Amino acid sequence: MPLPSNKTINPTPPVSPIETLVGAIVLTILLVIAGVVLYVQDRHFNPAVALVGQSVPASAPASRPLIDHPREMAPLSAAQTFGPATLADKINGKAELYLGAGFVALDTQRFAVAAPGNPWVEVFRYDMGRAENAYAVFSSQRRQDAGAVAIGDEAYAAANALFVINGPFYIEIIASQEGPAIRQAMEALALAMAGPAQQTGKPADTDVFPAQGLLAGSISLQAANAFGFDRLDRVFTAHYSVDGAPATVFFSRRDSAAQARDLAAAYVAFLKNYGGISQPTAAPDGQMIAIMEAYELVFTFGPFLAGVHEAADPRTAEILAERLRSRLTESGHGP
């Protein structure tokens, strides 16, 4: 329908420069206020406030017995289960070690042992999600003076304790005292939980470590933050001695050769950032860094980031790097 000719539509008046300026000033003031509010909030961050209203599940009694324990033992406490949010309630500052390695759940229970002195043991069964994660927490806490025990995938015993990995589970059995009766009870418990030796728990990559100069029982898997570098995860380490000079050999299998090279470059940059100085080296494609009165040698080999950590001198680093390179070649991990 046509509009009447005597009616006109008022178009929206054009925005004047003054209006634009005033609008811009108002918006700027609002942004400044918002910025100040955020800054003040950040400066006075209070985790107590941040946590208000969050419901943290408490540790829960397990619905079933933790293990089918030997008949001569009596449960001394109810089984308890802890998740990632409550693990620190049980093991305090140690929780970070497990949380950083893929922790899923912890089951614990204490048992009385029928022996003089009323001893007891406490079982800690950590579900680490994957066998590799279980190996990481097992190996990184390994007590050097302990003896191997034929239980589960790998196990060792100290005077009052037994440590076992079995698939994705890392098991600690801690006793209130030492002695033959306790040792027998701990082994019975471990067998009930993990079965006899399986010989399958040690990750296959550990075979890469050269045998010459390797200190027994020193192979370890660092799940995260190896050598203080937050990008360095899934790193196998082992301690060596070359003519009495100590050093640590390490390697980490990455998803591709390019990723290994990128990580090597980042690690070298990290070392230099903390005062490391490049040194000449005969190691092919290797970078030698002198840092804190020790030497780091870093190289890549196909998908492997590899090297020597905290060598006492450059020669020790180069000898061990060459041995590791040879083993990588022999084991078919070449580029």
Next chain:
Amino acid sequence: MDLDHSAMRRREFLRRLAGSGAAAAIAAGIGWKAWDRQGPPALAPAGGIFTLPPFALAPPKHRLCLARGTQRALLLEKAVAALGGIQAFIKPQDHVLIKVNAAFASPAILGATTHPELVTAMAGLCFKAGAAAVTVTDNPINDPVSCFELSGIGPAAREAGARLVLPLPAHFAPASLTGGRLIVNWPFLAGPFKGVTKLIGMAPVKDHHRSGASLTMKNWYGLLGGQRSVFHQDVHNLIKELALLVRPTLVVLDGTVSMMDNGPTGGSLSDLKATETLIVATDPVAADAFGAGLLEKKVDDLIFIAKAAAAGAGQGNWQEANPIWI
């Protein structure tokens, strides 16, 4: 026509300006009125905000005694005597609170908790000085009864005639460190402090996965409630703040046996080393600085020591605390 159009634009502009100004003023007023300057407390403060008084006495000539040996009770008695005797710290009718480390339900032989012998000996010394009451406490969070009983601390406290206080929800009240960044309205184990006139901290020397070491200053962590594990993300600053918040009369650091690895839980006797030194101090920072050496660490390795010293909590160079060796 042009004039009319121009007048319309001015009126429209003024109308819009007034409208948006009024809206902004109303919004700002509502915001100002609704602004909670304190923020919500971590817990409902049934008993109000808790203020922890300082329990430290005037600094003595010697702030540190380093007693070499293995017999804890004997070393404690000798070290306290060397610092002027228990009467220099505990007066008749004092109510003494002993903050132990009962964090784990583990046996005393594993060195993860305060040794019960020391609890008995210290409570005995306090009573000998005429203390009207001695209270022993800690907040282990998980299963406190088992922690106190299986560590032997509970029986030791009872044997000495001390009162054992297990943490109950009613014991916690929000506390803040003045000028603190982390300990702000945080649940604090306030109940056992009621009527207390002297505070003694007793801790073992331990490796700690997160902070590098658990010594006398870290021991105050057990006075915190709530989901305190969040503080592990900034543990060095937390320990510094604890050192500023809690000013004890005396601390005892048990380095007769030290947990060298796999702390703070340990678990194996092979984690322990006989370091054969008991430290009694009025300066927790100096005590911890010495304790670093027992763990074969440098003082600089333990960042919280430098932070606490710089904040004025004590002497980071233990040799400057005028130590006595016995």
